[in-house]
């Protein structure tokens with residue numbers, strides 16, 4: 001995959017509705033990153049009617065985590081298709097098992113991980129007014145997704161935190177404010193840091 005500059009592989013984690021996809025789309029638009037939304041990749045897989053489509057659709061309806069080998073295959077293909085060394089992975093890994101499997105298979109580790117910290121009440125409010133026609137945006141599945149996030153995904157944030165890789169964003173802030181924080185931590189600071197080693 002060639003030489004990759006500091007900060008060019010970024011993970012974005014956070015609860016359902018915390019604003020991950022909104023911010024990733026902004027990062028992609030403004031800074032030339034490829035936005036890999038793992039949820040969108042799975043929804044595309046369902047639409048394509050591939051061999052795993054029904055299984056993925058059923059798991060998403062229940063807010064469950066799709067098996068690592070399935071997600072990793074889909075994600076690897078998207079990384080290759082992007083032909084870009086700068087990518088931001090939205091909503092993955094969702095469990096410690098996901099993370100270990102992905103790193104073992106791809107040898108890719110994020111330069112750092114942005115964690116979108118948002119109160120549950122606000123996440124619920126956002127999802128219920130999102131209106132994108134998602135099958136999992138109903139109160140029953142939302143509650144299941146919150147549970148999966150707390151039990152399986154937060155430990156991944158804790159793991160990266162123990163390695164000093166977590167940048168925490170106050171995701172309850174308005175979109176523009178959260179974006180400015182991301183801009184500073186994803187683009188400006190890593191760039192300045194990399195320059196230290198060039199000089």
Ligand SMILES: Nc1ncnc2c1ncn2[C@@H]1O[C@H](COP(=O)(O)OP(=O)(O)OP(=O)(O)O)[C@@H](O)[C@H]1O
Pocket residue numbers: 014015016017018019020021022023039091126127129130171172173174175176178
């Ligand atoms: N900072 C914000 N303030 C208010 N509304 C926001 C903010 N960020 C995103 N939203 C809105 O909240 C909804 C959820 O945002 P988004 O889809 O980006 O969340 P997400 O973390 O990707 O959720 P999911 O994990 O379910 O995919 C969208 O309708 C979006 O427009």
Ligand SMILES: O=c1ccn([C@@H]2O[C@H](COP(=O)(O)O)[C@@H](O)[C@H]2O)c(=O)[nH]1
Pocket residue numbers: 016038039040042059060061062063064065066067071090091092093094136145
């Ligand atoms: O790595 C992943 C990412 C997503 N899923 C499943 O998809 C839905 C929706 O994901 P969003 O990021 O909210 O769009 C999620 O609830 C999981 O069921 C997954 O299994 N693994």
Ligand SMILES: [Mg+2]
Pocket residue numbers: 020021022037039091
């Ligand atoms: Mg999303």
